Amino acid sequence: MQSSSTGPAAGNPVSPPWISASVAKLSHELATRYGDSQRARIQRGLQQVTAFWRTEDGDHAALEDFVRTGFAGDQATLDAIFDRLEHMLEQLGGHMHEINREFRQQLDLDLGPVLPLDEIIGGYDPSAHLVDDFFHNKLAFVVLLNFPLTTLAERLKDGPSWSRRQWAEVRLAQSFSKRIPADVNLGIAQAEAQTGQYISEYNIWVHHLLGAHGQRLFPPKMRLLSHWSLRDEIKASYADSSNGLAKQRMIQQVMERIVTQTIPAVVVNNPGVDWNPFTNAVTPAAVSDSDFLPAAQPHNRREPDIRYAMLQKTFLASKRADPYSPTAPTLIARRFDENREIPEARVRAMLEQVVNSPLVPQVAKLIEARIKRPLEPFDIWYSGFRPGSQYTEVQLDEIVAKKYPTAEAYQQDIPNLLMKLGFSSERAQYLAGNIVVDSARGAGHAMGAEMRGEKAHLRTRVEKTGMNYKSFNVAAHEMGHNVEQIFSLNDVDHILLKGVPNTAFTEAFAFIFQGHDLELLGLPAPEAKSEAEKLLNNFWATYEIAGVALVDMAVWHWMYEHPRASPEELNHATVQISKDTWNHYYASVFRKKDIVLLGVYSHMIDAFLYLPDYPIGHLIAFQIEEQMKKAGSIGPEFERMAKMGAVTPDLWMEHATGKPVGAEALLEAARRALAAVNEAAN
Numbered sequence: 001m002q003s004s005s006t007g008p009a010a011g012n013p014v015s016p017p018w019i020s021a022s023v024a025k026l027s028h029e030l031a032t033r034y035g036d037s038q039r040a041r042i043q044r045g046l047q048q049v050t051a052f053w054r055t056e057d058g059d060h061a062a063l064e065d066f067v068r069t070g071f072a073g074d075q076a077t078l079d080a081i082f083d084r085l086e087h088m089l090e091q092l093g094g095h096m097h098e099i100n101r102e103f104r105q106q107l108d109l110d111l112g113p114v115l116p117l118d119e120i121i122g123g124y125d126p127s128a129h130l131v132d133d134f135f136h137n138k139l140a141f142v143v144l145l146n147f148p149l150t151t152l153a154e155r156l157k158d159g160p161s162w163s164r165r166q167w168a169e170v171r172l173a174q175s176f177s178k179r180i181p182a183d184v185n186l187g188i189a190q191a192e193a194q195t196g197q198y199i200s201e202y203n204i205w206v207h208h209l210l211g212a213h214g215q216r217l218f219p220p221k222m223r224l225l226s227h228w229s230l231r232d233e234i235k236a237s238y239a240d241s242s243n244g245l246a247k248q249r250m251i252q253q254v255m256e257r258i259v260t261q262t263i264p265a266v267v268v269n270n271p272g273v274d275w276n277p278f279t280n281a282v283t284p285a286a287v288s289d290s291d292f293l294p295a296a297q298p299h300n301r302r303e304p305d306i307r308y309a310m311l312q313k314t315f316l317a318s319k320r321a322d323p324y325s326p327t328a329p330t331l332i333a334r335r336f337d338e339n340r341e342i343p344e345a346r347v348r349a350m351l352e353q354v355v356n357s358p359l360v361p362q363v364a365k366l367i368e369a370r371i372k373r374p375l376e377p378f379d380i381w382y383s384g385f386r387p388g389s390q391y392t393e394v395q396l397d398e399i400v401a402k403k404y405p406t407a408e409a410y411q412q413d414i415p416n417l418l419m420k421l422g423f424s425s426e427r428a429q430y431l432a433g434n435i436v437v438d439s440a441r442g443a444g445h446a447m448g449a450e451m452r453g454e455k456a457h458l459r460t461r462v463e464k465t466g467m468n469y470k471s472f473n474v475a476a477h478e479m480g481h482n483v484e485q486i487f488s489l490n491d492v493d494h495i496l497l498k499g500v501p502n503t504a505f506t507e508a509f510a511f512i513f514q515g516h517d518l519e520l521l522g523l524p525a526p527e528a529k530s531e532a533e534k535l536l537n538n539f540w541a542t543y544e545i546a547g548v549a550l551v552d553m554a555v556w557h558w559m560y561e562h563p564r565a566s567p568e569e570l571n572h573a574t575v576q577i578s579k580d581t582w583n584h585y586y587a588s589v590f591r592k593k594d595i596v597l598l599g600v601y602s603h604m605i606d607a608f609l610y611l612p613d614y615p616i617g618h619l620i621a622f623q624i625e626e627q628m629k630k631a632g633s634i635g636p637e638f639e640r641m642a643k644m645g646a647v648t649p650d651l652w653m654e655h656a657t658g659k660p661v662g663a664e665a666l667l668e669a670a671r672r673a674l675a676a677v678n679e680a681a682n
């Protein structure tokens with residue numbers, strides 16, 4: 001990790017040549033003017049400003065003038081600057097957000113036809129160039145001159161002893177910790193768009209997959225997007241007692257060919273060919289289930305490492321931003337130190353704690369007993385841990401539609417729903433008064449406010465026949481987000497600390513509400529057995545996704561260590577990393593070596609090291625949920641936690657549960673669940 005105090009202009013690739021002389025002069029001048037007590041602040045401010053100052057920002061006289069007038073040499077001036085900025089940035093962020101919300105209204109809500117105009121206006125982001133603007137008018141430099149930039153190491157080490165105001169200052173400075181040139185940002189956006197496009201069209205027409213005797217296992221027209229729908233088809237096939245196993249084995253074979261890029265290029269998104277993924281033979285489609293014509297004389301030439309050329313695009317584009325981000329100088333550091341704020345080494349240790357857990361072979365044994373065969377590699381996606389329900393979906397639909405014929409009916413019932421979750425009548429009224437329920441065009445989402453006095457929006461789908469159970473379940477989830485958003489905006493002491501440490505935290509709150517949806521309907525809570533099944537399902541999913549995340553992390557390190565590798569070399573490296581990870585943590589459970597399935601996730605190609613968010617999210621959700629169980633009531637505990645605001649995840653979790661972020665809560669819950677399920681079976 002690079003320290004933020006490595007001398008003037010460190011990390012500034014476009015630093016003007018005269019800058020050191022100006023720094024020496026200013027540092028002496030200001031220290032004489034404000035005294036020794038300000039010396040450290042002066043040094044830091046000058047270093048931070050010059051780390052971003054470019055020739056276009058002005059000559060040495062302009063810099064010197066700016067520093068002389070912009071530096072707050074006494075506490076009263078510093079307080080005034082801080083208060084103004086805190087207020088002004090709230091107004092700016094809040095109103096920008098309002099504009100965004102209004103501009104997206106037609107796209108987001110169930111308001112009738114969408115015009116081409118709505119697409120343009122909904123895609124417009126008025127705040128897209130704010131950071132650039134604030135470097136240009138020097139507001140960013142005022143912040144950098146007076147408030148501290150920090151590394152994650154410093155936030156972790158010193159953060160617990162900082163006052164809330166110090167934390168707010170740190171968050172204020174962080175808004176300007178990078179000054180990435182527009183063309184570099186554009187390159188990142190283009191890489192994102194190109195890889196996203198590649199991924200979104202990577203379909204396999206599975207009716208055209210042939211078994212050894214030419215049999216077709218999948219129905220006509222079925223088109224599975226890699227990896228999501230392929231994986232979900234493996235999950236769904238557990239219910240197919242006649243062909244399920246053959247389908248699962250076939251999809252595994254397809255996935256392996258995608259990872260190794262031995263997949264024939266012609267079979268991607270093409271129903272004009274038949275393909276036997278085991279022999280890799282490709283023939284003109286013998287049946288037609290689309291408008292495509294059968295390909296004449298198709299070749300089985302492999303896909304020429306395009307998957308890895310795409311991944312490399314995201315790496316090369318990200319790498320160009322490195323020199324402009326002094327406190328997090330790699331994409332890896334930006335993901336872990338800035339977005340997640342948990343050091344990579346700790347994340348790795350937590351993930352290893354899950355994949356190495358002695359519970360894994362025990363749960364594996366339970367799965368084998370249920371499927372009545374030894375595990376096969378695709379069983380990392382075993383889907384048989386299912387909470388049973390006393391009600392059918394049809395019954396639930398009926399109950400919900402009667403209760404909530406309109407969005408207004410749901411809106412009116414919010415105080416009542418919140419009281420069922422243990423909020424006092426006063427808090428329930430307060431929260432309900434800050435939520436607006438809208439009828440969503442799509443599946444539903446929660447949109448918080450960004451300034452005090454503005455309301456959070458709960459978007460949910462309401463059919464003409466009333467709300468159905470699925471929408472109610474989603475609405476419960478979104479209401480959890482809304483309640484978090486209201487507390488962490490309106491009830492946090494410094495607006496600069498609004499929010500939660502990262503998205504895993506708000507998701508955890510949302511899942512807690514969602515998990516109580518039956519009680520919200522006035523129905524009995526799920527039984528203990530059903531609860532245990534749900535826990536084991538989450539445990540097994542975390543075991544799977546932890547390995548996927550470890551592969552993603554190792555691949556990014558490999559790319560940074562081999563910046564000039566060819567896509568083919570990246571292919572070989574990814575395949576080797578996938579096998580090594582499998583051999584290390586999975587092979588003994590599955591009794592099979594050298595499997596590459598952990599490398600199949602599409603996010604690995606287009607999402608810039610996003611995958612570790614999933615397992616971390618599971619761990620955080622378990623910690624928060626266990627704490628709520630311990631406290632015995634959701635309402636007051638929810639409020640206490642959510643008011644902490646956006647400090648580091650560890651500090652937040654210490655405050656919430658007495659322990660930093662970790663895997664123990666998940667493992668403890670899984671241990672309990674396993675015991676309960678085994679006991680019920682005996």
Ligand SMILES: [Zn+2]
Nearest residue numbers: 477481507510
């Ligand atoms: Zn959510």
